[in-house]
Amino acid sequence: MLIDRYAYGNRWREIHPVVKGTLAGLGLAASLAAATPLVPLLVMALMGGAAVGAAGIPLRVYLRLLLVPAGFLLAGVAGLAFSCSGGDLLIGTVPGLQLPVFASGAGLNRAALVLARSGGAVASLYLLALTTPLTEIVGLLRRLKVPHLLLELMVLAYRQLFACLELARDISVAQQARLGHATAGNRLRSLAALGANLIVRSQWRARQLHRGLLARGFEDELCWLEPERSLPARHLILAVLSGGSLLLLALLVRG
Amino acid sequence: MNAILEVKAVDFCYADGTPALRALDLAFARGRRTALLGRNGAGKSTLLTLLNGIERPSRGQVLCAGRPLRYDRAGLRELRRRVGLVFQDPDSQLFSASVREDVSFGPLNLGLGKDEVRRRVEQALATVGLTDRAERPTHALSYGEKKRACLAGVLAMDPEVLILDEPAAGLDPAMTARLVPLLDRLHDEGRTVIVATHDVDFAVAWADEICVLHAGTLAFHGESRDHAGLCRVLAALELGVPVVFELFAALQRRGVVRGAEPPRSRAELLARLADPE
Ligand SMILES: Nc1ncnc2c1ncn2[C@@H]1O[C@H](COP(=O)(O)OP(=O)(O)OP(=O)(O)O)[C@@H](O)[C@H]1O
Ligand SMILES: [Mg+2]
Numbered sequence: 001m002l003i004d005r006y007a008y009g010n011r012w013r014e015i016h017p018v019v020k021g022t023l024a025g026l027g028l029a030a031s032l033a034a035a036t037p038l039v040p041l042l043v044m045a046l047m048g049g050a051a052v053g054a055a056g057i058p059l060r061v062y063l064r065l066l067l068v069p070a071g072f073l074l075a076g077v078a079g080l081a082f083s084c085s086g087g088d089l090l091i092g093t094v095p096g097l098q099l100p101v102f103a104s105g106a107g108l109n110r111a112a113l114v115l116a117r118s119g120g121a122v123a124s125l126y127l128l129a130l131t132t133p134l135t136e137i138v139g140l141l142r143r144l145k146v147p148h149l150l151l152e153l154m155v156l157a158y159r160q161l162f163a164c165l166e167l168a169r170d171i172s173v174a175q176q177a178r179l180g181h182a183t184a185g186n187r188l189r190s191l192a193a194l195g196a197n198l199i200v201r202s203q204w205r206a207r208q209l210h211r212g213l214l215a216r217g218f219e220d221e222l223c224w225l226e227p228e229r230s231l232p233a234r235h236l237i238l239a240v241l242s243g244g245s246l247l248l249l250a251l252l253v254r255g
Numbered sequence: 256m257n258a259i260l261e262v263k264a265v266d267f268c269y270a271d272g273t274p275a276l277r278a279l280d281l282a283f284a285r286g287r288r289t290a291l292l293g294r295n296g297a298g299k300s301t302l303l304t305l306l307n308g309i310e311r312p313s314r315g316q317v318l319c320a321g322r323p324l325r326y327d328r329a330g331l332r333e334l335r336r337r338v339g340l341v342f343q344d345p346d347s348q349l350f351s352a353s354v355r356e357d358v359s360f361g362p363l364n365l366g367l368g369k370d371e372v373r374r375r376v377e378q379a380l381a382t383v384g385l386t387d388r389a390e391r392p393t394h395a396l397s398y399g400e401k402k403r404a405c406l407a408g409v410l411a412m413d414p415e416v417l418i419l420d421e422p423a424a425g426l427d428p429a430m431t432a433r434l435v436p437l438l439d440r441l442h443d444e445g446r447t448v449i450v451a452t453h454d455v456d457f458a459v460a461w462a463d464e465i466c467v468l469h470a471g472t473l474a475f476h477g478e479s480r481d482h483a484g485l486c487r488v489l490a491a492l493e494l495g496v497p498v499v500f501e502l503f504a505a506l507q508r509r510g511v512v513r514g515a516e517p518p519r520s521r522a523e524l525l526a527r528l529a530d531p532e
Contacts, residue, residue, distance in 0.1 A: 008392065133392065135352040159350050162394035208347035211309050215340045215348070216408060217332060217364035224356035224363065225372060227390065 002061065003129055012055040012131040016231040017140045019239045023050070024128040026243025030250040031120025037112050039250040040120030046242060047123035055131045062126075069122045073115060081111035134158050139226040152222045164202055171197060258282035258321070259416055259447050260306050260338065265315035267301055267471075275301040277471040279315070283416075283449055288442050290458035290479070291451040292494055293468035299451040300343055302468065303418050306449075307340040336365060339414030343421045343451075345401035354396070354404050355380065355389040361412040372411075379411040382437065384430070398425045416447040423454060435461055455489060459497045460520035467492065482517050499524050 007013075012020065027047055031040040051057045082091070087102030094101060128137065138151050171194050175181065180190035213222075260283040267276040275298045283289055283306075293299050304310045305317055308324055308331050317324045319334055339361075342348045351357035358379055362372040380386045383403040388396065396404060402425055409417065419438075423431045438461065442448050452458055458465055459479050467475035467488050475488040486496050502524060503517040511528070518524040 004392065008390070008395075133352065133390075135356055138352075155352060156350065158352055159394070162392075163346060166394065205346065208342075208344065209350055211304070212342055212348035213350065213360075214309055214331075215304075215307050215335065215342070216361035216412065217335045218360075219328065219332070219364070222350075223360065224351050225359035225369070225376065227353075227355065 002065065004133070006057050006061070006130050007133045010055045010057060010131050012050075013133075014229065015131070015235060016229045017132050017136040018143070018231060019235040020128050020132055021137075021140045022236065023047075023239040023243045024124045026240070026247050027124030027127070028121050030243065030246040031117050031124065033247065034113075034117060034120070034250040035254045037116035038253060039246060040116035042249070043120035043246055044116075044123045046246065047120075047127045051123075051127050051130055055127075057130050062130075065126065065130075066122070069118070073118050077111045077115050080114060081107050083107060135224075136227065148221065155222065160202070160206070163205055164198065167201055167205070168194065168198055171201075257285045259285040259319065260449075261318040261321075262302070262305065262312070263316045263318065265305065265312040265317065267298075267305060267310065268313045269301075275471055276305075276312075279471065279473060281466060281473055281476065283447060284464065286442075286445060286447055287463045288438070288461060289447075289449045289464045289466060290462035291449060291466050291468065292453070292455060292458055292489070293451075293474075294492060294494065296470075297468040298471040299468055300420050301471075303340060303420050303449070303451060306416075306418060307338050308334045309340070335414075336412070337414055338416040338418065339409040339412050340418045341405050341409045341420060341422060343424070345398070345405045348405040348408060349393040349401060352392050353389070354385060354391055354393055354407075357393055357404060358389075358407045358411050361408055365412060375411045375413065376407075379407040382410055383407045384433070399427060399430060402426060403430070410441075414446070416449065417441055418449045420451045421453065422450060423452065423457065453494075455495050455497045456499065456521075459485070459499070467494070479519065480516070 024047075027043045031043050034040050048062065052059050052062050081103060083102050083104065084094075084099050085102075087104035087107060089103045090100055091103050092101050093099055132140075134154070138154055141154075142148075142151060172190075175190040175194065180193075181187045262276075262279050262281050265276055265279045266274070268274050279298075279302070281302075291299050291302070301310065305312060308317075308326065311326055319337065324330060324334060349357050351360060355376060358376045359372055362375050367375070377386070380389050383406050385400065385403055385407060388400060388404075393401065393404065402422065406419070406422060422438075423434055426434065435457070438448055438450070450458075450462070459482070462479045465475065465477065465479045465485060466473065467485075469492055474492060475485065477484055479485065482500055486500060488494075489496050499519065499521055500517050503512065506512045506528070512524075514527070518527055
């Protein structure tokens, strides 16, 4: 889990989550409010600069992580940019289907805007996710009065995700150690066994975990302490100023 | 005897029908150190979960301080405030994202104030030597560190009775060596400590009393000083006879050491060898 590793080991780790949350939130708002691609691009630059330059996330890792949403985005945006039912410019036909493909200035503009806005939004959220461990994000959400049940689910899902991954890796290693991956047939059989056992074992784990919680007096609400971090006014002002000016710019520059 | 925890004529079957305990009668004396021995599957872990009210006996009774357990909300809360259980498998206990949070879970459930919780959490972390790992996610700990985090999670609740299921399994020699003084300190502070273990050497060196389970029944319950009775049971059940007892017997035959009472630990044996009188 790449994100998790950097969340725990980056130069912004000690910065109060409220500061990072404010910056990311304002960046997100500015990107979504923007009417032109300009502001979202600025947001991307700011967030990327903060993540790579200030927090020390390696550029290669950062770009690789960006590729994930970029794939989805490009596929989605293609539908906005090109159309088969008419437009300014015929750019070709779908081979074999005799279907014409058009591009239009308006379509391209819209696509660029959507792409930029999403990019800004993703960069904002990445800044938070890459510099803040889940526990602190949950603490932040609690301050924002997100329902407790939702937060509990987040934490348990997070823990279970790792437990499940660990389990899958253990089972797979155990299978390999006994020649489970030696031939294609073995591999298929091993995979089937892995899938079946993962479900059963995960349920078992969940039940054991529940017993563990009960033993420490769990009744119906999970509670835990959050780490204490100092919140220097300087940081908060800086976050509000930089994020806020972008938001202001987004609201001023209309088309 | 003043029993803090007691099982009376207890039978226990798991949901799938596996019988784990049969007609078990056993009392744990208040303020004593008890070691629970037994082969794999003898029912040690099962017994411990009954004592904490996680499982209910199929037949018979579990008593705490002379009163039968009540399995309602208030009864269980009271029981778990008094009786802390550290599980054998650390993954069934750790659920939070970070170690410090996980340790804070129990004391918060006790309804303590934030400052008191914080104080207890830091103290428990220091006790198990995990202060510098407090911010780590629980899934990024080694097995031994996980075991220690679990222990801290229960220590922070400051229970009157401390039950540990194989606490030394997976610990390195240094941490294992530190476990004994830690358990002794907890005992000296007035707590009852019950430890399930496979380490017979540890059991005779540390415990006041030893219980041996076999196939869900009680095979031996006595003072750890009762080495003759204990050795007979341990040998019969192939649990292994404590090394100090064997060495002592051999040295006694050669006339190197004297005395009828065998030493209980390696240190004690060495001390006697150095100073025969
Ligand atoms: N969840 C379960 N469902 C069904 N049977 C179980 C379950 N847990 C344990 N058992 C069975 O109950 C018996 C007692 O198990 P228990 O875990 O109490 O043994 P133990 O003495 O702790 O062993 P070990 O030394 O291996 O930890 C065993 O026969 C075991 O197979
Ligand atoms: Mg066990």
